Amino acid sequence: MGFFDDLVLPEEPSPERAVWVGLGPPGEDEGRYAPPVDRFAPARVPRLDVVGAGPGTRVLLTGWSVWPRSVTLHLAVFRSVRRQDPEAGRQSGLRVGLRFSDGRRVTSLDGRVSRRIPFTGPQGRADVATTEQAVGLIPLDPGLHHSHRSLFKTDVDLYLPELPPPGEAVLVVEWPDESVPETRTAVDAEELRAASRRALEVWPDLYPPEPEPESAQQWGTFATMEMSGPPAFLAPPLTRRQLEALRREEEARQRYVPRADWQRMGYRDWGDAELIRARLAGGAPLTAVAGQSGATPLHLAAERGTAEAVTALLTHDADGNTPLVDARDDDGHTPLWYAAQNVDEGAVRALLDAGADAWTPQSGPWSPGRLLSTTRLAPLVRGLPGAVEPSAEETAAQRRADALVAAFGGEPLWTEGLGICFVRDLSEDEVVRRLGADPARCPRTAPDDAPFDPADYDVSLRYVGVLGVDGAPGGCVITQDGYMPSDDAVLRAISAGTAAYGMYFNPKGGTFGTLARDGEVVESEEIGLWPRASDPEAFWTFRFWQRKHDFPHGANLMAYACAAAGLDIDDGRDAAGHRGPRRWVELPPRLRR
Known part of the structure; x- marks a missing residue:
């Protein structure tokens, strides 16, 4: 008598059934975004540690499922009190990360990539679908619908599509919404790597070494719709727009960090007196060539900047030991020449107050004073040492030219x-x-x-x-x-x-x-x-x-x-x-x- 004979009724032999779907050969993305659950039974590495704690919350590490080339991290979240959950998708939700021995970091916030998935349509036509795919520590569905989960305990499974490199890794957990501070727990990567060799391949002889004839069974695929998903309290990765905003904020923060050079100064940056002062505080030299044709920082501030930017450079040279105010570029032009070309009253005044030479010619007979004498700023340079009054012919020619322009x-x-x-x-x-x-x-x-x-x-x-x-x-x-x-x-x-x-x-x-x-x-x-x-x-x-x-x-x-x-x-x-x-x-x- 068989073991189950007294529990079942005799039946006719089952008729041969058509194949619904067959397990196909592994694809290129096998194990990249999800565990290879169809082909391997993982080795289990148990561990039971509290890896994060708040007033009413405990985050436990319950172990690892180890695949031949990847691991799944198992966490369990216990809460003594359930309050109304905050809005889903908050960045202050549960955050989980690993720091490897080689310095790399992977987290549950590492973002998404566009993943292309080939499929066969209803008429047998090959097509490709595009979906957003998480990377880093990839959240998995623990396998229970929300209605079957405990109110006070939630499983969290995170998939790492690689084995940690040899050496000690660190598990980091933080959950601001539940007042769980950043907590670090050591992880023995060697133990996980050793366990990967114990993972069992379920179908080692499933595929023949030679291609099957065309009339043989064609492998198919079968898709199911998941009605659940990872716990909503996991902090989501930043969107592209949020990442760009963070990048701009970081650039703005780094903008005013003192540094000893004038690199990465854009056109408008020479009008930012605070930025110029930060560079000077870091030791950026006043006499450095910072632009084309041998232009110094003062040339560029006078050309593109503001009176405040010009003053910041002049004030830094208040001891007068640096030949700054009348420095010449490769074409023989001084900062006052640049300021005169912009007819910038504030910059012109600041340079003149610092003793800039207005009337020495710098291009043929033309000097900064002569340029300015044809503009509304003429009163600033009249009476300065070396001043030259334009002739009656020059004055008349300038008036005719300006009248034609005004026409x-x-x-x-x-x-x-x-x-x-x-x-x-x-x-x-x-x-x-x-x-x-x-x-x-x-x-x-x-x-x-x-x-x-x-x-x-x-x-x-x-x-x-x-x-x-x-x-x-x-x-x-x-x-x-x-x-x-x-x-x-x-x-x-x-x-x-x-x-x-x-x-x-x-x-x-x-x-x-x-x-x-x-x-x-x-x-x-x-x-x-x-x-x-x-x-x-x-x-x-x-x-x-x-x-x-x-x-x-x-x-x-x-x-x-x-x-x-x-x-x-x-x-x-x-x-x-x-x-x-x-x-x-x-x-x-x-x-x-």
Whole structure:
């Protein structure tokens, strides 16, 4: 009589059943994100220790399940009183981590990665799903639905997808919400590594060494929906946004830590006096080369910073032992030159009060004092040692230049990709005729009614707009969203007996101008760059040297073009705006590119 015979009824033999699903060969991710429970029975390493304690909470280490290449940490949380749980997903929930003997750290807060999981759809079509996957100490579902768990005891299983390296590891537990302080417990990694050799492989001979024929059983997969999950009181990892916020906070904290160099100083950092003082406190040298062309920290603070930043550097040099205030960069310019280019009153005052030399020339005849004498800060440098009063001719030329700049108004100008040409004395009709068209067939119309599609760049290059401008003398302006107004052929055609200056604001960089007189091109140049001693005086008069200004971007370049063509216009806003009504002329083939 068999052991169970008296407890069962006889039955017919079971019919052969179809295979529902078969255990397939291990995949690439086997054991990476979850224990290999389908293939191995783990070795158990028991341990019973309180690894964290609060007024009404105990966190116990109850042992380890050890797999061939990984471990599962088993904790049990006991609470004597259950209060209303705080909001789930709090960072002040239960935190668990391991510190390895090699210094590495893994925790239950290590974040998530995007995991791609291949699967076969209902029609047998291969597809890939993407899911967020925890890494580090990976929380597992202990296997009991919430309704079956004790109110006062909760299991917590955390999976480590590697064996700890040899040596002593440390288990760290903290739970601010339950007033459990950071608690450290030693872990014998050697014991866990030894136990890994005792893990039992359940199906060592399941897969044949050679591939099966195509008609053989195909391995399948089967998925179930988990209705439970790890305990909600585990502190979650930070989101990407939270990690980025922490990174910015850490950068801000490190920003003002004293250091003995000027590395990693960005453009705006030279205006941060507190940051500059922190670097100085760390021993950063005042005379170091901190920028291009041999610029010192004081050069850069004067160029990009504030009066407070300049003062922080000057105050640090209060003993006067360092030749700081009149230090020269590779181009022979002092910090006062940089401050003058910005017309920065606070920085200029601070440097002058520190004894900066204002009137020694630094680029041809130009000195910081001479630059400043053409601005609202002129009273600060008049009467200083070496001061030079500008001549009547220089004063008149500067006034004419500033009046031409002012003629383009105070509103922003759209210059990107603009081609514009100023031609002296000619009327609209005459310019239209010189461009090969009949004035009677070119009425003044708005851009929206132009005889071409502005979105078609190639076609639009065949058309230019012509508009008369008043002045003494006045003339005409030719505009286009393209380079043709500065083209040599166009300039030759319109400049017979007069002068024309065309320029193109290249959206790829640079502004290029061309001057034509009496039907011949006489000058081609890039304009708007910071001038050198060898450049024409007009580059200085039209303020190419000035970095910060109170006129619209590009207004001084258009004023320079007007002067080069001999125009003295009263109002250039319509001309520069190139969006108002004008006469549209189709260029003949001989004037096209």
